[in-house]
Amino acid sequence: MDAIDFDLSEFLRVCYAMLELEYFRVSHDRTELYIRAVQPALWLVLFGFIIGSLRAIPTGGIPYTAFIAPGVLIQSATTVAIFYGLMIVWERESGILKRLLSTPAPRYVIVIGRALAAGMRALIQSLVIFLIAAIVGVKFVINPINFLISLVIVLIFSAGFAAFSMSLATVFKTREKFVGIGQLIIFPLFFSSNALYPLTTMPAFLQMFAYINPMTYAIDALRGLLITNNLTGLSTDIFAVILFTSIMFYIAAVRFKKIVE
Numbered sequence: 512m513d514a515i516d517f518d519l520s521e522f523l524r525v526c527y528a529m530l531e532l533e534y535f536r537v538s539h540d541r542t543e544l545y546i547r548a549v550q551p552a553l554w555l556v557l558f559g560f561i562i563g564s565l566r567a568i569p570t571g572g573i574p575y576t577a578f579i580a581p582g583v584l585i586q587s588a589t590t591v592a593i594f595y596g597l598m599i600v601w602e603r604e605s606g607i608l609k610r611l612l613s614t615p616a617p618r619y620v621i622v623i624g625r626a627l628a629a630g631m632r633a634l635i636q637s638l639v640i641f642l643i644a645a646i647v648g649v650k651f652v653i654n655p656i657n658f659l660i661s662l663v664i665v666l667i668f669s670a671g672f673a674a675f676s677m678s679l680a681t682v683f684k685t686r687e688k689f690v691g692i693g694q695l696i697i698f699p700l701f702f703s704s705n706a707l708y709p710l711t712t713m714p715a716f717l718q719m720f721a722y723i724n725p726m727t728y729a730i731d732a733l734r735g736l737l738i739t740n741n742l743t744g745l746s747t748d749i750f751a752v753i754l755f756t757s758i759m760f761y762i763a764a765v766r767f768k769k770i771v772e
Contacts, residue, residue: 526627528624530627530631533631537635545639547587547590548587548636548639548640551586551640552640554579554583555579555644555647556647559576559579560576562575563576568707568709568712569711571709574650576644576648576649577650577738578734580644580738581706581733581737582704582707582726582734583644583706584637584641585637585726585730585733588633589669589672590697591633591636591669592633592669592670592673593673593693593697594676594690595625595676596676596677596689596693599676600683618764618767619760622674622763622767623670625673626763629669629676630666630667630669630670631666633666633672634666634669637669652736657737657740658736664736664749665729667752667753667756668725670760671755671756671758671760672759674759675759675762675763677766678766679692681767700725705730705734706726725751725755728747729748731744731748732745732749735748
């Protein structure tokens with residue numbers, strides 16, 4: 512890994528450039544945002560109302576559609592972030608990535624900048640899901656501070672998964688392999704988290720996995736901030752999200768150059 516010679520102005524410049532590039536990509540082609548919103552909308556509209564009507568899952572008095580809304584939102588953001596590695600694979604094949612790595616910017620700055628750019632894309636996606644959830648009747652906590660904290664959590668968490676996807680791109684160097692492994696990762700994490708049911712309803716072995724699943728903590732934070740306004744475990748959730756993202760940043764920075772080898 513590059514020796515760390517931290518220059519704040521250079522770090523901010525590179526991050527801003529990558530965020531700006533991603534913003535222009537999203538603003539000039541919104542089709543992907545709408546397409547990726549279809550599956551989460553189905554989770555909320557079909558799964559949420561059907562399972563909610565059965566009243567088979569204890570949610571502490573929360574309507575089931577509202578209970579799953581944070582999980583659906585995080586799953587949608589994670590999907591965007593995890594498949595960001597596909598862009599890295601394409602850039603490797605086209606030679607863009609090699610030119611990027613030849614710039615004076617340290618690898619860790621490139622990794623963090625790209626991860627934050629992916630996080631921004633995921634954040635925009637999550638806002639679309641938030642709007643859909645509100646339309647189908649989910650009652651969110653009306654608190655601007657809670658909402659802003661939720662946005663920051665989604666951004667940090669998505670950036671961590673984007674960094675994870677960059678690490679995967681160093682191993683699975685074709686788009687076909689990457690798509691397969693992406694699906695293999697997202698759904699087990701989603702179903703083994705607290706997205707669709709409380710942890711207390713899970714078998715003991717699944718609860719153990721849920722407690723080391725970073726998605727569990729991001730969902731718990733958003734559920735407390737946006738649905739229940741119960742912030743008891745918020746500091747633990749935020750710490751877990753930041754720890755996960757920091758580890759993913761480090762691993763991605765170490766392995767990033769291997770993608771062009």
